[in-house]
Amino acid sequence: MKNNKQSYLMEVQNQIRSKEAKEFVSAELNYHITAMKSEWINKGLNEEDSEEKAVKQMGNPITLGQRLNKLHRPKVDWLTIILLVITLGLSFLPMLSLGNYFSDEAMSMGYYAKHKMIFVLLGGFVAFGMMMVDFRKLEKQGWLFYGIAMIILLLLAFFPSDMINGLPIIIIGSLRIESLMAIPFLFLAWASIFNDKRVKIWQMGILVIIPCYFLFKMPSISTIYIYGVMVLVMFCWSQFSRKTILSSLIFLISFFLIIGFIFWKASATYQKSRLQAFLNPEQYADTFGYMILYIREILSKAGWFGNAMSTEFIPTPHADFVFVNLTSYFGWIFAITLVFILSLFIVRIIVIARKVHHSYGKFLLIGAVALYSVQLVTNIAMMLGFLPMISMSLPFISYGLMPTLFNAFLIGVVLSVYRRKDLVPSGFKAKPARVN
Template sequence: MKDSKKQHFLKEVTHQIKSKEAKNYVAKELTYHLKETEKTWMEKGCSETEAEEKAIEQMGNPTKLGISMNQLYRPKVDWWIIILLGLSLLMGFLPLLSLEYKDYFIGHKAIIVVIGALVAVGIMFVDYRKWEKRGWFFYAVGVMILLAIRYLPNRIINGVPHIEVGPLAIENLMSIPFFLLAWASFFNHHQVKVWKLIGLFIVPIFMFLALPSMTSVYIYTLMIFVMLCWSKLNRKTIMTIFTIAISSIIILGTILWNYLHEYQKVRLLAFFNPEDYSTGAGYINLKLDEILTNSNWFGNSAGGEFIPEAHTSFVFVTSIYYYGWLLGIVLVLILSMFAVRIIFVSFSIKDSYGKLLLIGTVALYLAQLATNIAMTLGLFPLVGISLPFMSYGLMPTLLNAILIGVVLSVYRRKDFLVVA
């Protein structure tokens, strides 16, 4: 057969490679180089058969080459991220130890931690490169989740519609990872109509507002803007989108203010002047400030202080009050290391789609981390944003586990350039 020698050579090389993904990648890469080398020899006057033999000979010993390729293209595991994930998930148990019904919460937290870890590791083994051509599919999934929550909710939690499926209470934030995958695909192409991008951006905004969920609007918008800066679009297009988007948000915000419920307006005003609303919307702001002021470096083992939403939104306050500012600082450092590590990894990623995924992931992660800490310190209005891996709940853990899984998937294939 015409390609028998070539196929035999490739088989010998790939036989030394353990990873199936790496085998496919190396086979494609070597096939390309063999063809290019054959062309060179044929241009020098060799016959097709002679050119093939010389190309194979030039590649060297297939066994040694295979061993070398196995070392070079072996799928990577980002152990730094794995270690940080383990530490964060374990530290999430600390605030629960101070709760009255700690046995109940700790038992459920253990299940949540296991599920989160399995999801993150499971996604690591999925080849992220296969997602790049499915941007529209992921966008449609995100939209369908929002439509289902808007029109088919079967549970209301704190006034927010959810879809309850067994132990899962799916909220609108679970659409965000799908929009992340979609926008990474959209931004990875040069020739995309500006009007189409603006339309795709605005549709989820209106859907989030219809729920309503200003928190999701904030996180989604921040993610898009950060990814836009790293997209393949030219600077003029980026500036045009920025201008139109920001103008639309300002106009929309002005209009929406007139349609907000009174309690929503009061909640925002209470952030600026909590003393004027001390018996109402400003109570939590003042209470959190009081708790943090009375906290010391090493915590209060006696406890006794009432902390609103102690195991969810204000778990950071709980950690500081019971374990001290020292632990709070350590906690912030550990959680911040996720972002530092992801940014560091992004510099080593050659694939533009993978890089966009990491940029979007770090934007989503930092939006949660910075906002939650800022609002507990009185630097940001109170919103429903959890502290990554610390706040109790399956959905917040799943959301961030998916993000970490995406990072691990990209890192695992950081040396692969050929799209699968």
């Protein structure tokens, strides 16, 4: 009995365990068999004989299936997982010093440690959940993700339930929605938009501005900053020509310089003083420059091994100022080690990105490394006095549910891409499904 293409593909698939790999292998083999069949038809054979010869050229289906099963077995990036576990474990260290800042040590350490444990467990669940999601199925949902993000920002900008530290939030039962919650949806949306060659640059400009309008309306400077860096980095890696990218960057720089000049002229005296205090804190030591100088003094006293008995006040020692707290408590050797460990995420994502050939997956990795890096670099730079103070968490280390879930989500996306990085058919790997 003649061995036709469908029976051959079924026999190969029977040797493969992973459902995702079955679909991938079937599409890949079908492509190659069809290509070889066309070659035989061009040589003068009829369609049935051409298919039979093409199938025979592929080899024994059982042997091939077993080999492909080993080759395309779902992969787990254990390096990233181990790094995530270590980092989440280190995130409990700020709890040790809270007794130095609160009178009721048992309450402070116990309360925050218990909630931190909940945040860490939820973060691990989010990272694992995203790893199991096939990132390729998210590509076609880009506009849906963009719409969800717009709904969140619209509600926050015009219908907030409450205000915390001047920023709007929406409270639904025990759920608290804030502006940072829109960024994961925008992240997934922009990976799809940049991967869609049909979207023009002027259309992208409009899509960038709309979220910025809502964020300025709140206003949420830190979220605008994170969002802007993400889009800018992804744009620099997009399919547009270097000339288009360079000219766009020049336009953006010129635009922000003009806006900055207008803002400076229209700013109130205290706003100008804040910026001047950042540039020259000594002249504003009694007002806006006090905190900059105070943080600088605490860091200078930390030494290589820290001072666990220090009772000097540090604002939000478990949140935005956690780096200062840990440096003061454990010393500069620990602080440098911590920054090194957190930086390994960046290195790892870049290494993975170089091995990924799926264009949408590559954009996801570029966006993830941008979102993670901007938090890490900005928080450290602020504490060292290189950037003005804004609300910015240190990834995984700072206390808080949303920052933990946000960064766990990013790592989960990275794990998802790595898990399926080899499931890209060689014959049509650069072609999105909509082109077919």
